[in-house]
Amino acid sequence: xNHITKVLHADRRSAGAARETEITRxxxxxxxxxxGDLRLRTGEHDITExxxxxxxxxxxxxxxxxxxxxxxxxPARNSVAVSFRTRRGRADLSGGGDNAVSLxxxxxxxxxxxxxxxxxxxxxxxxxxx
Numbered sequence: 001x002n003h004i005t006k007v008l009h010a011d012r013r014s015a016g017a018a019r020e021t022e023i024t025r026x027x028x029x030x031x032x033x034x035x036g037d038l039r040l041r042t043g044e045h046d047i048t049e050x051x052x053x054x055x056x057x058x059x060x061x062x063x064x065x066x067x068x069x070x071x072x073x074x075p076a077r078n079s080v081a082v083s084f085r086t087r088r089g090r091a092d093l094s095g096g097g098d099n100a101v102s103l104x105x106x107x108x109x110x111x112x113x114x115x116x117x118x119x120x121x122x123x124x125x126x127x128x129x130x
Contacts, residue, residue, distance in 0.1 A: 020058045023080065024049055027060035027071035034069060035062055037116055067123040086122050
């Protein structure tokens with residue numbers, strides 16, 4: 001769980017592109033691990049990066065046909081937020097409401113496994129590939 005802790009508690013004191021690059025790199029690693037733990041096949045998902053916009057931090061998303069998992073830098077709160085939401089196919093970019101994942105939850109092995117269980121249900125994988 002070490003790289004999860006690294007992305008969620010990344011140093012925000014440094015400014016600019018270096019910070020964004022480091023958070024993006026760690027978020028991609030975290031989302032690759034989530035995809036692997038969910039046993040998603042290569043064609044079933046993709047990971048996209050959205051660079052920082054003015055007043056907003058960078059975002060990295062794991063997209064499936066039924067689910068979006070997002071790791072977003074929130075400079076105003078000095079934290080990284082993890083959330084997920086359901087969607088109706090690849091064309092639906094908004095989906096349902098965001099479901100925030102607490103940092104304390106995914107910092108522990110049990111909490112991380114509980115989050116994976118929720119993601120399996122939301123993505124319709126609860127009966128498949130267990």
